[in-house]
Amino acid sequence: xxxxxxxxxxxxxxxxxxxxxxxxxxxxxxxxxxxxxxxxxxxxxxxxxxxxxxxxxxxxxxxxxxxxxxxxxxxxxxxxxxxxxxxxxxxxxxxxxxxxxxxxxxxxxxxxxxxxxxxxxxxxxxxxxxxxxxxxxxxxxxxxxxxxxxxxxxxxxxxxxxxxxxxxxxxxxxxxxxxxxxxxxxxxxxxxxxxxxxxxxxxxxxxxxxxxxxxxxxxxxxxxxxxxxxxxxxxxxxxxxxxxxxxxxxxxxxxxxxxxxxxxxxxxxxxxxxxxxxxxxxxxxxxxxxxxxxxxxxxxxxxxxxxxxxxxxxxxxxxxxxxxxxxxxxxxxxxxxxxxxxxxxxxxxxxxxxxxxxxxxxxxxxxxxxxxxxxxxxxxxxxxxxxxxxxxxxxxxxxxxxxxxxxxxxxxxxxxxxxxxxxxxxxxxxxxxxxxxxxxxxxxxxxxxxxxxxxxxxxxxxxxxxxxxxxxxxxxxx
Numbered sequence: 001x002x003x004x005x006x007x008x009x010x011x012x013x014x015x016x017x018x019x020x021x022x023x024x025x026x027x028x029x030x031x032x033x034x035x036x037x038x039x040x041x042x043x044x045x046x047x048x049x050x051x052x053x054x055x056x057x058x059x060x061x062x063x064x065x066x067x068x069x070x071x072x073x074x075x076x077x078x079x080x081x082x083x084x085x086x087x088x089x090x091x092x093x094x095x096x097x098x099x100x101x102x103x104x105x106x107x108x109x110x111x112x113x114x115x116x117x118x119x120x121x122x123x124x125x126x127x128x129x130x131x132x133x134x135x136x137x138x139x140x141x142x143x144x145x146x147x148x149x150x151x152x153x154x155x156x157x158x159x160x161x162x163x164x165x166x167x168x169x170x171x172x173x174x175x176x177x178x179x180x181x182x183x184x185x186x187x188x189x190x191x192x193x194x195x196x197x198x199x200x201x202x203x204x205x206x207x208x209x210x211x212x213x214x215x216x217x218x219x220x221x222x223x224x225x226x227x228x229x230x231x232x233x234x235x236x237x238x239x240x241x242x243x244x245x246x247x248x249x250x251x252x253x254x255x256x257x258x259x260x261x262x263x264x265x266x267x268x269x270x271x272x273x274x275x276x277x278x279x280x281x282x283x284x285x286x287x288x289x290x291x292x293x294x295x296x297x298x299x300x301x302x303x304x305x306x307x308x309x310x311x312x313x314x315x316x317x318x319x320x321x322x323x324x325x326x327x328x329x330x331x332x333x334x335x336x337x338x339x340x341x342x343x344x345x346x347x348x349x350x351x352x353x354x355x356x357x358x359x360x361x362x363x364x365x366x367x368x369x370x371x372x373x374x375x376x377x378x379x380x381x382x383x384x385x386x387x388x389x390x391x392x393x394x395x396x397x398x399x400x401x402x403x404x405x406x407x408x409x410x411x412x413x414x415x416x417x418x419x420x421x422x423x424x425x426x427x428x429x430x431x432x433x434x435x436x437x438x439x440x441x442x443x444x445x446x447x448x449x450x451x452x453x454x455x456x457x458x459x460x461x462x463x464x465x466x467x468x469x470x471x472x473x474x475x476x477x478x
Contacts, residue, residue: 003140004110004121004140004141004142004143004144005024005142005143006020006023006024006142006143006144006145007121007143007144007146008020008143008144008145008146009144009146009148010146010147010148011147011148011149012147012149013145013146013147013148014042014045014046014049014111014145014147014149014150015049016145017046017049017050017109017111017145018049018050018052018053019473019476019477020109020143020145021050021053021055022053022477023476023477024142024143026055026083026084027054027055027083028055028056028082028083029055029056029057029058029080029081029082029083030050030055030056030057030058030082030083030084030085030086031057031058031059031060031073031076031077031080031082031084031085031086032046032047032050032057032058032059032060032085032086032088033060033062033073033085033086033087033088033089033093033096033097033100034059034060034061034062034087034088034089034093035061035062035063035089035090035092035093036061036063037089037113038088038089038090038093038113039059039061039088041113041150041153042088042111042113042147042150043059043088043089046086046088046111047059050086058076058080058082060072060073060076062092062093062096063092064092064096064128065091065092065093065095065096065125065126065127065128066127066128066129067127067128067129068129069092069096069127070096070099070100070103070127071100073085073096073097073100074100074103074104077100077101077104077106078104082106083106084106084107084108084109084142085097085100085101085106085107085108085109086108086109086111087108087109087110087111087141088111088113089111089112089113089114090112090113090114090154091126094110094112094120095125095126095127095138096125096127098110098123098125098138098139098141099125099127099136099138101138101139102125102138102139103138107139107141107142108139108141108142109141109142109143109144109145110141110143110144110145110146111144111145111146111147112144112146112150112151113150113151113153113154114151114154115146115151115154120141120144120146121140121141121144122140123137123138123139123140124136124137124138125137125138175202176202176251176255177202177203177204177209177212177253177415177426178201178202178414178415178416178418178419178426179201179202179419180199180200180201180202180419181200181201181202182200183196183197183198183199183200184196184197184198184200199416199419199420201415201416201418201419201420202415202419203412203415204253206408207223207225207231207233207408208233208252208253208259209407209408209411209412209415210223210225210378210407210408210411211223211233211235211253211259211407211411212253212407212410212411212414212415212426212430213378213402213404213406213407213408213409213410213411213412213413213414213434214376214377214378214400214402214407214411214434215376215400215402215430215431215434215436216233216234216235216374216376217235217253217254217426217427217430217431218235218254218257218427219235219236219237219257220234220235220236220371220372220373220374221234221235221372221373221374221375221376222234222235222372222374222375222376223376223378223407224358224375224376224377224378224391224399225377225378225379225407226267226268226377226378226379226380226381226382227267227268227379227380227381228266228267228268228269228272228380229263229264229265229266229267229268229269230263230264230267230268230354230357230358230379230381231261231262231263232261232262232263232358232361232362232365233253233259233260233261234259234260234261234365234370234372235253235254235257235258235259236248236257236258236259236260236369236370237256237257237258238258238369239258240258240260240368240369240370241368242364242367242368243324244262244323244324244325244326244361244364245260245261245262245323245324245361245364245365245368246260246261246262246263246323247259247260247261248260248370249261254426254427255426260365260368260370261323262322262323262324262361262362262364262365263322263323263361264316264321264322264323264354264357264358264361265317265318265319265320265321265322266316266317266318266319266332267316267354267357267381268354268380268381269318269319270314270316270318270332270350270353270354271347271350271351271354273318274343274346274347274350275294275295275298275347278343278346279294279298279343279347280343283297283298283343295383295384298344298347299384299385299386299387301344301347302344302347302348302351302386303386305344305345305348307352307446307449307450307453308352308449308450308452308453309341309345309346309348309349309352310340310341310345311336311338312334312335312336312337312341312345312346312348312349313333313334313335313336313349313353313453313456313457313460314332314333314334314346314349314350314352314353315330315332315333315334315353315457315460315461315464316332316350316353316354316357317330317331317332317333317461317468318331318332321461323361323364324360324361324364325461327465329468329469329472329473330461330465330468331468331471331472333460333464334346334349335460351384351386351387351390352390352394352450352453353457354381354387354391355387355390355391355394355395355450356394356450356453356454356457356458357457358391358394358395359394359395359450359454360454360457360458362395362397372395372397373397374397374398374400375392375395375397375398375399375400376399376400376402377391377399377400377401378401378402378405378406378407379405379407382401382405388401388440389440392440392441392442393442393443393446393447393450394447394450394454395442395447396442396444396447397442398439398440398441398442399439399440400436400438400439400440401436401437401438401439401440402434402435402436402437403435403436403437404434404435410433410434413433414426414429414430414433414434415429417429417433
């Protein structure tokens with residue numbers, strides 16, 4: 001399978017061609033394939049950017065994607081000997097560059113000026129005049145640079161012309177969760193040992209099926225799926241949208257309800273990183289002496305530190321921020337350090353940071369019109385009672401822990417029981433099969449104490465945003 005090495009999509013991304021070219025160590029000469037209009041919209045800027053890197057650049061204008069155009073491009077490639085092609089435009093320009101570059105064994109960049117053509121990223125090219133009148137295998141682009149400022153200049157007819165391609169790819173029938181698909185195929189039955197009469201029902205993505213396994217099947221309930229990253233999936237009765245909130249998605253899990261989504265990328269992974277990298281051997285030795293895990297030992301010590309970790313704030317953006325900021329170039333921060341702070345202070349501050357991040361997402365949920373009433377949690381973080389109690393206090397919402405820790409697995413069983421007719425609805429199956437083992441109630445006094453630190457956590461990012469972005473660019477270009 002061929003995949004692009006670089007995909008950069010966003011507002012004002014065209015100038016990043018320079019950094020991509022340098023990162024991929026492309027030097028020498030380049031050939032730009034564009035149409036008359038796309039050359040004016042973006043081709044000339046691409047040429048200027050490439051010349052700033054020291055490359056020699058030539059431009060060839062094409063208006064169609066026929067075999068004659070492909071041969072014309074190939075002739076220019078043979079004469080110019082470029083190291084790389086840049087396809088600037090819509091489908092015809094990209095297809096002509098794609099096939100000609102593949103036939104001449106050089107890479108190409110895709111720089112779309114419209115999104116109406118699905119060949120922007122695929123290895124297939126649609127070229128007229130070949131022996132067969134359909135797409136042929138060429139090559140995928142080495143990189144895709146899609147600048148939404150450029151694409152926004154496309155005529156409306158170009159924007160909507162791709163809708164037919166999308167609609168044509170829709171399956172003729174979309175099955176709901178738990179709906180019977182058929183029986184196990186004989187070859188699968190022979191490999192797995194399952195009966196050929198075993199029913200197969202429609203499933204879904206693991207986290208969304210985990211919503212069922214947690215019993216978060218009614219409006220106002222939120223599934224809280226923890227691990228190296230943390231995910232919130234809430235059910236609401238109405239459609240709502242807000243910057244920083246993903247969704248709402250209709251009928252994504254429960255018929256008639258909408259799902260809103262928010263997540264943090266770096267949560268349990270940051271805690272593990274700190275434990276593995278900065279907790280000294282003395283803590284591990286003491287945990288071993290007591291016959292408990294290092295996590296349990298650190299949790300016990302962290303529990304003795306007061307709320308706020310004595311003035312420490314951690315911004316857990318080790319891999320950027322997904323929600324509510326949606327900033328891949330955001331980075332981690334620790335501030336408030338003094339000589340009184342120990343590794344355990346930082347350990348607790350990381351746990352608090354993750355909890356603050358969930359509250360940051362919840363505030364966006366509430367501002368969008370969704371007020372969560374209950375949280376149902378699963379995953380690695382639920383093994384820490386300190387962390388779950390901390391999270392409940394920060395949110396000011398009760399957290400329910402289920403008897404079955406593997407929520408996606410139970411969710412699959414719920415769908416199977418519904419599809420087999422054991423229960424009349426997914427909701428009934430979840431009510432009967434999900435068992436609550438513990439309810440963690442928030443302490444209102446602690447919720448109030450935490451509010452100050454949540455506000456400081458949220459206020460940390462805006463003044464540091466430009467510094468973070470500048471540092472990421474500097475390190476990328478170094």
